[in-house]
Amino acid sequence: MTESVTLHREETKNVKWVGSRYPRKEDLRFVTGNGMYASDIRIPGLAHVAIARSPYASAKIKGIDKSKALEVPGVVAVFTGEEIVAELDPLPNLLPSPYDKVKDYGIAVDRVRYAGEPIAVVVAESNYAAWDAVEQLEVDYEPLSPVLTAKSGCEKGAPLVHENVPTNVVWQRKFTYGDVDEVFKTADLVVSKKFKWHRFTSAPLEPNVVVVDYDKRHVIFNIWSNNQRPAFNQAAIAKALRIDANRLHFISPDIGGGFGIKNENYPYIILLAVAARRIGRPVRWIETRTEHMVASAHGSEINYEGEMAFSRDGKILGLRAKAYHDEGAYMRREPIAAFNFIRHATLTYTFRNLEMDIYAVVTNKCPVGPNRSYGKMQQGFLVERLLELGAKKLGIDPIEIRLRNFVSSEQMPYETPTGAILDGGDYSRALKKVLENMDYAALVKERDRLRSEGKLAGVGISMGMDACPINFSSNRLINPKSTASGESEAAWVKIDEDGNISAAVGTSPQGHGHETVVSQIVADVLGVHPEQVYALPGFDSWTHPSTPHSGTYASRFAIAGASAVNEAARRVRGKVLRIAAFALKEDVENLELADGSVVSTKGKGKVPLKEVARLAWRDLANLPEDEEPGLYSNVIYKTPFKLPIDSQRGNFSLTYSYSACVVLLEIDPGTGVSRVKRVGIVEDAGNQINPLIVEGQVHGQMGHQLGAALYEDLVYDEAGQLLTATFKDYLAPTASDLPSYETGSIVVPSLFTPLGTRGTGEGGGAPLIACANAMDDALLPLGVEYDSSYLSPIKIRELVKSASGK
């Protein structure tokens, strides 16, 4: 169902491999159990780390007695938070003063702020001894009453999560665009509703792993981890460790899924670095599933109070909302999720009046961090849910109301009220295509048939948007003191003296298939087969190029990574052609590079690539005078970004991939259990370098988002204990719990990227939102509405019972 790809840029005139469903090069090693993960690293003398954690959500630490722990056979050392922190500076955060004073070391010192927070690092000869010692640690706590919701954290007199800042609301801003009050006063219809965005996480199968070996001789920390952007995090790590960043040697081998959470294991890198240096031995920490659930990073949790104004004919006039974000105990990446509404605040629609009043509130829960579609699907949820309610109230068909409000393809590129510049696309075509693929009329018929059988059933539609990558000038809107702007990625391409081609990018893939995609791009530019290109796996800061933005996050590979490697390959190609032209005594314009040879189109002969490589590296006297030896290019690609327009507007992403989704949901009124009977999606990722991989990403977002809608919920009790701390209780879905996906795509190339690609890894939340819309459709006959992103059988059952009495 993928349309044929037409690349619109000169560079890729000879496309053969880009755009093909080339099977993933990585898969053989992954499916045969030959992946190389951080926990596979073996170093002589390795000591094992277990982390002691707080059992309380909020408490004072009055003392830690480690004498018994030190007596456990095999224990090497026990470091309390206080001892670790003596060697550290606090982790940086993005908050403006005075909230930048919030102290975060990745380990508690005299106070714990969430259940599961590290309080001591135990090092032992075996993992068993380390855990034995954790059990023997005697900690004297004075429990305090915890803050467990954003709303209660805002109340006057609420206990302070961080005692050295004035309130728990550590970031608050109201963003206003257009004349919001006026349109709400004069609108034909205003719908308002409170929504809950529930806390969930992407739960990668491989938990966090960190191995640190401190090389005293060279004063280098060798760090193996599954961090998904070590080059990005290295500045924060170096600062905390009070060392120069070039003393950090990072290796991220194969990674078993990241989804944003694995940006956030850097505090553990710091703790282990301290321990390794103190004991003079390499140390390793492998997170358990339970530790991952209680203390890695959770997706954001929001209470929305939203309103949308409409004209009688269904035009959206404005959106006004308050958003209370429960940020958990520490602000590491936050308030980015809270702020990210700005990336595509108006989604695929044309309304110009908008007010977002954002409260980022610290609570005694696990810190919020990046999680697939970080802050983006949340905004989509707010817009799409209110739009759906408006359509119902106005009696306008949900498809029709969307068509009336879409930004049209003729309006592209289109600047939204927040300054985002939509990079092309055809929203109505995508929506129509998914409805056609799914036979919408039949879907509605099926819904009605289910209803006639006494079931509850609903059809839900949603658009989703994935704005990416990040123009870091957006940080200036969070904190005016920020001096960042733009973003970049590095790549090199090399043809060695024998004609072997290698390439490397700074992106640290987590199963994305970058080795495959890089090979395809380089193969096309250099006129070879992808098997002839060796793309370096993983990331190693001593062999891979990088910039401070490097890594795989924010759906950025197809933009930044692909552009960087494409440019590096082009430069090598240019040099190959110049050297060949010199050898053949032919003009460069008359040369073609194909099937591993440079050929004159005018019949002046050909030179194999291998021969060009020999000339370039070995036969230097035969090179043109002004040509440097070698065939190697290292490119730092600058994603074209500008500074913000003003204190609340700017284009903070380059591409805006989007999707249209439709689901048929069936609900058992007796148990409240929802089942997705059918789900279809059509997305536009622009030109697809590898449609097979794009489809895989779409499947991944489906699994995550349907899982979040139907199964996954992080539940805390009144004491602040996470109840869903294992896979028994945190209901991550398996293949048997999910429907089959009916995927399709349209291709409208991005106007702004060299390859016409859009970032599409995260997906914009459409499947989740469509489920919520379908739930409302299902409840319509009962005259009730649903208000959460989580389709809780218990709540739905209660709603059905209160509405129907049955």
Next chain:
Amino acid sequence: MTPASFDYLSPASLEEALGLLKEHGDDAKILAGGQSLIPLMKLRFTSFPYVIDVSRIKELKYIRKEGRKLTIGALTTTAELEESGEVRDEFQIIHDACSNIADPLVRNMGTVGGNLSHGDPGNDLPAVMIALKARFNLQSASGKRSVSAGDYYKDTFTTDASPEEMLVSVEIEIPDGRFGAAYVKHKRRAGDFSVAGVAVAFSLDGSGRLGSAGVGLTSLGPTPLRSAGAEKALEGSKPDGEGVKKAVEAARADSNPSSDFYGSREYKLFVLGKIMEKCVAEAAGRAQKEGSA
């Protein structure tokens, strides 16, 4: 996997195992398939000085059918029980439960004896055995005895077996004539424990009324439960009549589920009603076919 340290003992025969149990008493724990015990040990919720791995005792691995009597050795895995043709054809209720326990990986390891002896109110086989009025054969170094399934469960994770005793086999005998039984489990994901589960078994007389009935409940109280009230309500009633409604009420009265994120108490009791109706109907359908359960 980092449990606290323990001594690992691996007897090759029942006799040897019973000797070790006698020797170590309270300090020892039987390890069968490990699918319930190991998760508790790895989270360090529990620990024991001695772990006696009984999985080498081949003599306790069998399924024997003689007429309407079925005997299952304690070390038979739930997968073996699930895959047994005889069980599927003639004791369908057991197949209902086994094919709904966790996933194939767990079923390949987990044993019938472990499933029944863990005392977890969420395990599926206890309710089935209660409904079928099974007898559990226990053995220790000093002798043998047998208890009925309904009397085996004392508290959460606590059974009638003493630390020196081992469950060696389970015996089920179904009455002559028309007999039907079914197990219905309501769960969230494919491999999950139940939110609630109901097992019902009964014979059907010539007039289509229920004779002697057995009702077992999963996840509806601190232990696997027998609902004597529901049994009484079913006896003498028709499988689609008022008796079923009364049985639901009685089962609710006999239940005592706690509220958690799988459901409030009220929710679970409501679900109990829904699945019990389904379960009785299913069993009644099967009872039409002479000689199967």
